[in-house]
Amino acid sequence: MVGEQGGTRRMLTGNAAAAWGARLARVEYIPAFPITPQTEIIESLAAWCAGGELAARFVTLDSEHSMITAAGAAAATGCRVFTATSSQGLLYGLEALWTVAGWRVPLVMVNVSRGLAAPITLEPDHNDILAARDSGCIQLHAETCQEVLDSVLLAYRVAEDPRVRLPVIVNMDGFYLSFTREPVEVPTPQQAADFLPEAQGEPEFRASRPLAQGVAVLQGALYSHFRYQMHLAQEAALAVHEEAAADFEQICGRRYGAVEAYRLEDAELVLVMAGSFATKARAAIDVLRSEGKRVGLLRLRMIRPWPAAAVAAALGHRRGVAVIDQNLSPGLGGILFQEVAATLARSARRPGVLRSFVGGLGGKDISLGEFRHVVDVLAAASDSEDLHGSELLFTEADWQQVQSLVQLAQFPETQAVPSDDGRSEVRR
Amino acid sequence: MKTKREFIHNLKELPRDELLAPGSPLCAGCGGLLALRLLLKALDGNVAVVNAAGCMTLLAVYPYTPLRTSWLYTTMGSAPAGAQGIRDALDVLIAKGRLPREEDLRVVVLAGDGATLDIGLSSLSGAIHRGLDFYYLCYDNEAFGNTGFQMSAASPYGSRTATSPATPLQAAGTLQQKKDLFEIWRSHHPPYAATLSTADPVDLVDKVRRATRLRGPKLFTALAVCPPGWGSAPSRGFEIAKLALDTGVWPLKEAIDGKVRHTYIPQRRRPLEEYLRTQRRFAHLFSPQRQEDVLHRMQQAVDAYWDEVQRHEMPPR
Amino acid sequence: MLRIRFHGRGGHGVKTASRIVGTAAFLSGFYAQDSPIYGAERRGAAVAAYTRIDTKPICERGAVAEPDLILVVDETLLADPAAGVRVGCEFASALLVNSGKEGTALATELRLPCPILTLDLTAVVLAVVGRGSAQSAVLGAAACALAGLGPLERVLEAVQRELVELGLEADEQARNLEAARRVYADLSAVPARPRLPASGQVELHRPTLAKGAASRPIILAVGNAAARHTGRWRVFRPVIDQEACTRCGVCFALCPDGAITLDERAYPVIDYENCKGCMMCYQECPVHCISERQEVQAW
Numbered sequence A: 001m002v003g004e005q006g007g008t009r010r011m012l013t014g015n016a017a018a019a020w021g022a023r024l025a026r027v028e029y030i031p032a033f034p035i036t037p038q039t040e041i042i043e044s045l046a047a048w049c050a051g052g053e054l055a056a057r058f059v060t061l062d063s064e065h066s067m068i069t070a071a072g073a074a075a076a077t078g079c080r081v082f083t084a085t086s087s088q089g090l091l092y093g094l095e096a097l098w099t100v101a102g103w104r105v106p107l108v109m110v111n112v113s114r115g116l117a118a119p120i121t122l123e124p125d126h127n128d129i130l131a132a133r134d135s136g137c138i139q140l141h142a143e144t145c146q147e148v149l150d151s152v153l154l155a156y157r158v159a160e161d162p163r164v165r166l167p168v169i170v171n172m173d174g175f176y177l178s179f180t181r182e183p184v185e186v187p188t189p190q191q192a193a194d195f196l197p198e199a200q201g202e203p204e205f206r207a208s209r210p211l212a213q214g215v216a217v218l219q220g221a222l223y224s225h226f227r228y229q230m231h232l233a234q235e236a237a238l239a240v241h242e243e244a245a246a247d248f249e250q251i252c253g254r255r256y257g258a259v260e261a262y263r264l265e266d267a268e269l270v271l272v273m274a275g276s277f278a279t280k281a282r283a284a285i286d287v288l289r290s291e292g293k294r295v296g297l298l299r300l301r302m303i304r305p306w307p308a309a310a311v312a313a314a315l316g317h318r319r320g321v322a323v324i325d326q327n328l329s330p331g332l333g334g335i336l337f338q339e340v341a342a343t344l345a346r347s348a349r350r351p352g353v354l355r356s357f358v359g360g361l362g363g364k365d366i367s368l369g370e371f372r373h374v375v376d377v378l379a380a381a382s383d384s385e386d387l388h389g390s391e392l393l394f395t396e397a398d399w400q401q402v403q404s405l406v407q408l409a410q411f412p413e414t415q416a417v418p419s420d421d422g423r424s425e426v427r428r
Numbered sequence B: 001m002k003t004k005r006e007f008i009h010n011l012k013e014l015p016r017d018e019l020l021a022p023g024s025p026l027c028a029g030c031g032g033l034l035a036l037r038l039l040l041k042a043l044d045g046n047v048a049v050v051n052a053a054g055c056m057t058l059l060a061v062y063p064y065t066p067l068r069t070s071w072l073y074t075t076m077g078s079a080p081a082g083a084q085g086i087r088d089a090l091d092v093l094i095a096k097g098r099l100p101r102e103e104d105l106r107v108v109v110l111a112g113d114g115a116t117l118d119i120g121l122s123s124l125s126g127a128i129h130r131g132l133d134f135y136y137l138c139y140d141n142e143a144f145g146n147t148g149f150q151m152s153a154a155s156p157y158g159s160r161t162a163t164s165p166a167t168p169l170q171a172a173g174t175l176q177q178k179k180d181l182f183e184i185w186r187s188h189h190p191p192y193a194a195t196l197s198t199a200d201p202v203d204l205v206d207k208v209r210r211a212t213r214l215r216g217p218k219l220f221t222a223l224a225v226c227p228p229g230w231g232s233a234p235s236r237g238f239e240i241a242k243l244a245l246d247t248g249v250w251p252l253k254e255a256i257d258g259k260v261r262h263t264y265i266p267q268r269r270r271p272l273e274e275y276l277r278t279q280r281r282f283a284h285l286f287s288p289q290r291q292e293d294v295l296h297r298m299q300q301a302v303d304a305y306w307d308e309v310q311r312h313e314m315p316p317r
Numbered sequence C: 001m002l003r004i005r006f007h008g009r010g011g012h013g014v015k016t017a018s019r020i021v022g023t024a025a026f027l028s029g030f031y032a033q034d035s036p037i038y039g040a041e042r043r044g045a046a047v048a049a050y051t052r053i054d055t056k057p058i059c060e061r062g063a064v065a066e067p068d069l070i071l072v073v074d075e076t077l078l079a080d081p082a083a084g085v086r087v088g089c090e091f092a093s094a095l096l097v098n099s100g101k102e103g104t105a106l107a108t109e110l111r112l113p114c115p116i117l118t119l120d121l122t123a124v125v126l127a128v129v130g131r132g133s134a135q136s137a138v139l140g141a142a143a144c145a146l147a148g149l150g151p152l153e154r155v156l157e158a159v160q161r162e163l164v165e166l167g168l169e170a171d172e173q174a175r176n177l178e179a180a181r182r183v184y185a186d187l188s189a190v191p192a193r194p195r196l197p198a199s200g201q202v203e204l205h206r207p208t209l210a211k212g213a214a215s216r217p218i219i220l221a222v223g224n225a226a227a228r229h230t231g232r233w234r235v236f237r238p239v240i241d242q243e244a245c246t247r248c249g250v251c252f253a254l255c256p257d258g259a260i261t262l263d264e265r266a267y268p269v270i271d272y273e274n275c276k277g278c279m280m281c282y283q284e285c286p287v288h289c290i291s292e293r294q295e296v297q298a299w
């Protein structure tokens, strides 16, 4: 369990930071369903609700499909709602996610990214959260535990803004953030209250004023209208987030943009990434810079709404840009690359070369050597090449290991080899 | 009082063959693993296990599997549908002559209580309703064990889980009543449903053998001692399972075509407290204060159950 | 940056130890990061945890592959390649093993490319805390001492904070603090070893479509899990006295792992490679002909 009052710097896991975000947001309703590696979030909240530290109702639902529906319905009624899930759970609840986004209700959900089955795994990549890309939910991807907490608070401001009224998903990587403790500044209750007022939305379902929500639309023009309204609300969220981020900076002293730049001013070559693996990129960039390579990082924080203008402005004039996707759309390659490429294709200025890499799938490390490879490819590439597809960041050593495991799986007489590092647990 | 066993009569007659080799990464002393091992012994091979995501997903982790049978991992909510697909496909292939009859398999769903009673209940209900010829083993550790023991629809009233902690505001811990899986099943009219205990391997094997003669859904739920979740020493697993039988909190019974028969009736039930005291998940009922009302309610529920059994099933003395 | 790696088994408390060091560093004004290899490990399985400490924000995440300090709770892990204790040993300034053996003797035995220290943490825990207790407090204190974190009061504060989070009773906390105090006093900071420059050169592999089953997550070698050797998890070893055994079959019936087979005369035989040591057979043998022997000195 995680601390008592709030308002100090302390060591928190990403999960604990998410729970603190919900607590400081004074949420009123928490429907839950357990799934690794998110469970610590709901366990902390359950303890606070049962212990009286948080005046919210905590309910264990029978599935994520039910959980997201209950979350949306409570938000439709007028409560401030928080929920959390991960991976398979997010996919199980996907139908409901589209539904509640279409209801245009504000709620905040934390997703702890984890690779998708089959084969089932526990470690992170972003295919789960990107499967929810087109649901209508806003997406903020955190790099640090601090950002997880702060983003939950920011998320309520964006979700509840009358110009937006959409669910917001705050995403963090399983294990790399969810189970990792690092110093986190926990805002005081006063700071949280100054930034995010008490839930005060008009209760929508009430005896004195019947109304019908989430109504069927059996007509193309109407459907187009309402769907496009969601799109416009998403676009509005860019500015709303900017406003909220400015307020947040005033009150808490930390600033968040739709994208974040690292050593970008004079960078010729730019890596584009999302999530906690961007931290690894920073370290690699420092090393490569010390060798005289002008490399920088653009981290995508807001994936929906897509911050096209910011992406174009940051990348248009570079010599080389490499998108390192921690996801894979089989048959296409990296997903975010497509969005970056489409953005740049329509900008006035385009980078000399644009390359796509896929790395960190199922939590596989992206080592300094692999970052070096990406940068070397960029540095050597020329515009004239016609390269399609995405290159997988996968080393000879990885391949050797895989081969020996495949042997073990296929041939009974194979002797056990020093295989993994003991990390053989798989939990749903 | 035990009923007469039909197929095996003592432990010496347990089949020697192991369809479950050692080396799984499950916890030492896992009651669910023991239930599965015994069930597979009773089935004698030629089995395809369809797994609902949960603790047992860990059985087959690349490149290793302890099972000498076939295996298909499915999602948490859809294992019975996975069984449907395998069963139907085997039928089709055999009917068309693409698969010799002797290559047929028995299809066994392996699911925890969360997958059974929460997220997968509709899939299970559908498979039973369709009369699917399959076996279903629910290892009931009374919570979501795999994610660290959170409350499920099988968590008993009065138990503490990671999401139903015992606090002054909710002194009992879990406030809900455990869903009655056996009766949910019986309401679907399957040919066979039974409760199992790892403390009575002979009864377990006997029941599974009896069920093999029937076509359609054959449904089993085993109380599965879970040392880390229940807060008990792995070595005491058998004793705890036995206490569940002797206190009457886990009745051993079967229903053939809906007709219920208890296969063990404890003549003088031991106080439920003896069972509760073996596990830390019930420790809040005894300290710092004894929660008389909660304990009373729990004991009463057990007593009421057996009074009912007495009325309907027992011949008059 | 200082990188510390802990190795133990589920239940030893390596996660808490990594947190104690993280908290001690944090309280000393450093940037710190700590994480277990996995959230909830099975008791007995090999696990690891990490702490990183720096004077500036930490730009590394995940497993520590190039540790400055390695602490090993259970000597037997050194022989288990899957535990990964030796990974990156060449970077380490010291590897501390919880053992009653002489450091130099163990060093000759192990032939590792780093200095080896030993300290009998278990003896301290047995004497001060009690049998069956986790090693978190002493392990955390040992790492703090080796890392040069201090003073003692701050380390003890870190220990206490983490034990409170675990929900330990006051008297248990007090005994753990006393054990931590002793261990901390027994060790001193190890001089940092000059760091090898990170090479950062790897060869990339370009995958091609594999043939047949190798392209899918399929296991053909069914029943091969015995190669995992879960017998390494065992703390106590059940030993059957054949003379007294009545061949009742109870132990055979109730071993969850199927680690007991019956020989042709129906005597039970234990597969020690895979017996996890749940000790149910020991507990239930009707004639008490199964005894227990302590396997490792880690608890």
Ligand code: SF4
Binding pocket: B026, B027, B029, B030, B031, B032, B033, B055, B141, B145, B146, B224, B225, B226, B227, B228, B229
């Ligand atoms: S958590 Fe419980 S049910 Fe799951 S493997 Fe461990 S003992 Fe078995």
Ligand code: SF4
Binding pocket: C238, C254, C255, C256, C257, C258, C259, C260, C270, C274, C275, C276, C277, C278, C279, C280, C281, C282
């Ligand atoms: S100690 Fe447990 S795992 Fe080992 S043989 Fe006995 S029952 Fe089986």
Ligand code: SF4
Binding pocket: C240, C244, C245, C246, C247, C248, C249, C250, C251, C252, C268, C284, C285, C286, C287, C288, C289, C290
């Ligand atoms: S339980 Fe004891 S007496 Fe019975 S077979 Fe096992 S060792 Fe022999």
